[in-house]
Amino acid sequence: MSFANRCAERVRQLQIHGLLRNVHDLKFYDACHAVDGTGKRLFVACSNDYLGLRFHxxxxxxxxxxxxxxxxxxxxxxxxxxxxxxxxxxxxxxxxxxxxxxxxxxxxxxxxxxxxxxxxxxxxxxxxxxxxxxxxxxxxxxxxxxxxxxxxxxxxxxxxxxxxxxxxxxxxxxxxxxxxxxxxxxxxxxxxxxxxxxxxxxxxxxxxxxxxxxxxxxxxxxxxxxxxxxxxxxxxxxxxxxxxxxxxxxxxxxxxxxxxxxxxxxxxxxxxxxxxxxxxxxxxxxxxxxxFPAYVQKIKHLSTVAENIFQKNLIPIGGETHAIFSIPIGDERLATSLARGLYDKGIYLSAIRYPTVPMGNALLRLTICASYDETEFVKAILEISKFLGHGK
Ligand SMILES: Cc1ncc(COP(=O)(O)O)c(C=O)c1O
Structure with missing residues (x-):
């Protein structure tokens, strides 16, 4: 088999196992909002810009x-x-x-x-x-x-x-x-x-x-x-x-x-x-x-808010109360389709899959950003909880 064919076969296998990645081209207009190529507006809840400072x-x-x-x-x-x-x-x-x-x-x-x-x-x-x-x-x-x-x-x-x-x-x-x-x-x-x-x-x-x-x-x-x-x-x-x-x-x-x-x-x-x-x-x-230590305090506050809503809605979350919430899903294809479903609802959460995590341990990763508007964030968490409650 030639190298080109081997590459093509690798891509095919990745696709079969729900592991093929596509880059989503987004236009961010602040730390937690973007529009995609179709003009769809997204609340991006998975960036590592925890303090929201890249748009300050x-x-x-x-x-x-x-x-x-x-x-x-x-x-x-x-x-x-x-x-x-x-x-x-x-x-x-x-x-x-x-x-x-x-x-x-x-x-x-x-x-x-x-x-x-x-x-x-x-x-x-x-x-x-x-x-x-x-x-x-x-x-x-x-x-x-x-x-x-x-x-x-x-x-x-x-x-x-x-x-x-x-x-x-x-x-x-x-x-x-x-x-x-x-x-x-x-x-x-x-x-x-x-x-x-x-x-x-x-x-x-x-x-x-x-x-x-x-x-x-x-x-x-x-x-x-x-x-x-x-x-x-x-x-x-x-x-x-x-x-x-x-x-x-x-x-x-x-x-x-x-x-x-x-x-x-x-x-x-x-x-x-x-x-x-x-x-x-x-x-x-x-x-x-x-x-401004208030940035750090805002993260803590929003983390507690998110934790309470997830717990109330029986959504399992890993981690401790700070900026990263990890929602275990398991199957790679399921994680991808859940992320896609949330995307359709205007919430961008990425499906984390192998090789970032071990095979069969796919998850949805939500992060807190100090520049989230609390009302919008609560709405998104409720939406995620509702969707995952029904979606799984
Ligand atoms: C725990 C950890 N260490 C190191 C890095 C690498 O940092 P950088 O993105 O600046 O290369 C990352 C990035 O994702 C990370 O999560």
Missing amino acids: ADVISAARGAAKLVGTGAGGARMVTGSNAMCSTFEQELAAFKGSEAALLFPSGYMANIGLIFAIAGEEDLILSDEKNHASIIDGCRLSRGKTLIYPHRDVKCVEKLLQINRPTARDCFIVTDGVFSMGGTIAPLPKLLALAEKFDAQLIIDDAHGFGVLGIRGRGSLEHFALTMNPRIISVGTCSKALGSLGGFICGSTTLVNFLRSSCRQFLCSTMLPPASVAAARKSLDLLRQ
Whole structure:
């Protein structure tokens, strides 16, 4: 069979199993509304723009200003062409917000995770990784060639057992976990994982892509949620693409770690830096988050409202009360047809399917955005509850 035929067969198989994806071309006109090609108006309830800042006038104006002043692209990797001072200032601001000694920017959160794990872990090292960690962590572990052991979701007892058996023969050890799991919406048991990291001389890597800007009283993330602060055992990874409404990843940790990564991490050294407009937009969003903790409180409030309605209507929801609600469906084709049915009603919820989640574990993922109008949001949740109650 030729390559072209094999590709065609793969596409056919994806279609048969309800796994073939189509991009929906939408025209967003604010953080949670869009129109499709037919002019249909949609309430989009599944974006990761948790604070709704990508349409904020000040954020847009910061991006415009930076593009006008310093151009549309960075021009190259930071260590090759130098970079605008704004990047270093933003790193200092991120570090101050997270309470770490230093921070380092990356072109995306995906690259930050891959780059970090690949740079710090090698064949003699041990990595313990939650089974539901994000793909970028999985890829980073694979690339590192470290001995990677996958533990059942949030199973601290298993982590301890694995450490007892495997830690003595490893050089360095890393426990790596999402802070908030992106699809299920669960929160990692950070206090217990940190205690194990202390006990077994390991580093705890937290990917807080979905905790940053959402959890904790001031939106500082999953550590703040547990009243924990950064310490030398912790490395925190974040992204500007979700709560900050822009693009780019970052790693917060010690000055020594950042100095090491700046000189050794291939994904940092060999890739073009973020466009100035993205950095300026993310900086302005961070500034707004610092000034207005009300964004974070609005997410909490809307989460409680949604949880109450779902519970009243007996709609099963995974996760905890924050910005991600995961409605388990199971079958891929059913999830797709439910999402399609909601689309017809003007509600855009995506069907999350394999390989984002394991086969047979398809789900509908609803997210909270601080800029939702409460009345419209309640109406949408009631509509979803009614539809799923009847639709399944
Ligand atoms: C948990 C988690 N980590 C990392 C990333 C990657 O971030 P980015 O979109 O900035 O590449 C994502 C994005 O979906 C994510 O959900």
